[in-house]
Structures are given as C-alpha cells and as structure tokens.
Amino acid sequence: MTDRFTVSLEPALAAEFSALLARKGYDNRSEAVRDLIREALTRERLERAPEGDCVGVLSYLYDHHERELSKRLTEVQHARHDLSVTTLHMHLDHDTCVEAALLRGQASEVLAFGETVMARPGIQHGRLHRIPLPDGTPGRGTRSK
Ligand code: NI
Structure with missing residues (x-):
C-alpha cells in the first residue's frame, strides 16, 4: 500500500529541483523525494538515538x-x-x-x-x-x- 501526497512548489524551486534531478540522473520525482525523505530520517535518527x-x-x-x-x-x-x-x-x-x-x-x-x-x-x-x-x-x- 502506497501513501500518496501532493507537494506544491513555487516555480523557481520546482525548476531548481528538476535541474537537480536531471544532474543526478533521476528518472522520476517520486524516487528523488523518497531519497530525500530517507536522508532526512536517517540524519534525524542518528541525532535522536545515537545509542542505536x-x-x-x-x-x-x-x-x-x-x-x-x-x-x-x-x-x-x-x-x-x-x-x-x-x-x-x-x-x-x-x-x-x-x-x-x-x-x-x-x-x-x-x-x-x-x-x-x-x-x-x-x-x-x-x-x-x-x-x-x-x-x-x-x-x-x-x-x-
Ligand atoms: Ni597499500
């Protein structure tokens, strides 16, 4: 089961994001957003639970x-x-x-x-x-x- 949500971006931010995805070789935005979310969760988890x-x-x-x-x-x-x-x-x-x-x-x-x-x-x-x-x-x- 996949949880879907919509993200609204200002045109300038959307353009920058699209350019970043192209440079990094992402085929679709969803995979890029998933990676960004994982990275944020990982960083937060390491800070919050350093004993893990x-x-x-x-x-x-x-x-x-x-x-x-x-x-x-x-x-x-x-x-x-x-x-x-x-x-x-x-x-x-x-x-x-x-x-x-x-x-x-x-x-x-x-x-x-x-x-x-x-x-x-x-x-x-x-x-x-x-x-x-x-x-x-x-x-x-x-x-x-
Ligand atoms: Ni050596």
Missing part, C-alpha cells in the same frame, strides 16, 4: 610511507575489533593506499571510532557514512567479541 545500532562505511586515503601510520592504524582498529566487520585495502599507486572499513555497532561508538581514524595525521579524504539499523535488526551482541 548502525552499519558504517569509513573510507580514507593515506601514504603508506608516512612514518608509523600503517602500524598506528592497525593498532587503532584492533582496539575496536568489536566494531570492525571487514576492511578493504587497495594499493592505489606506489605511495598511496585507500581503505574502506565496514563497521557495525552503536552509532555513537562508530562515530567516535571514525573520528579517531580520520583525525590521525596523514589520513586524507576521510569520510564516514552511517546507516541506522531498524529496530529489531540483529546488531550488537550477535557477533563474538
């Missing part, structure tokens, strides 16, 4: 010649092995590594971990994307620590 469970994708780039950085990163990750599901490592070129860490746990802890990694000197383009898990989704405590 989430999955997180932490990505960053670094120079593996940077003194001690690889070792320190490994230590930081082992210290929170309970949050870590897996880490993907790509040797981008002779100097640069790209890593993507898949995390799962309490949203506030995933955020704190991501910030610790991204704040390390030498870590570049760090970004953390968190997706809150619906209530009842197996989360913490279902994986061995």
Whole structure:
C-alpha cells in the first residue's frame, strides 16, 4: 500500500529541483523525494538515538610511507575489533593506499571510532557514512567479541 501526497512548489524551486534531478540522473520525482525523505530520517535518527545500532562505511586515503601510520592504524582498529566487520585495502599507486572499513555497532561508538581514524595525521579524504539499523535488526551482541 502506497501513501500518496501532493507537494506544491513555487516555480523557481520546482525548476531548481528538476535541474537537480536531471544532474543526478533521476528518472522520476517520486524516487528523488523518497531519497530525500530517507536522508532526512536517517540524519534525524542518528541525532535522536545515537545509542542505536548502525552499519558504517569509513573510507580514507593515506601514504603508506608516512612514518608509523600503517602500524598506528592497525593498532587503532584492533582496539575496536568489536566494531570492525571487514576492511578493504587497495594499493592505489606506489605511495598511496585507500581503505574502506565496514563497521557495525552503536552509532555513537562508530562515530567516535571514525573520528579517531580520520583525525590521525596523514589520513586524507576521510569520510564516514552511517546507516541506522531498524529496530529489531540483529546488531550488537550477535557477533563474538
Ligand atoms: Ni597499500
């Protein structure tokens, strides 16, 4: 069952919205509006319930010649092995590594971990994307620590 509603927009806002959808490759407005609503709900939920469970994708780039950085990163990750599901490592070129860490746990802890990694000197383009898990989704405590 789908809930339908009508949205009224001023012409200028409607034109801007249409241009945005075209740039982003949306075929229809409904899908774009659904994505905007999901994004707003996700943001609000992470703010309102930071103790809830989430999955997180932490990505960053670094120079593996940077003194001690690889070792320190490994230590930081082992210290929170309970949050870590897996880490993907790509040797981008002779100097640069790209890593993507898949995390799962309490949203506030995933955020704190991501910030610790991204704040390390030498870590570049760090970004953390968190997706809150619906209530009842197996989360913490279902994986061995
Ligand atoms: Ni590498």
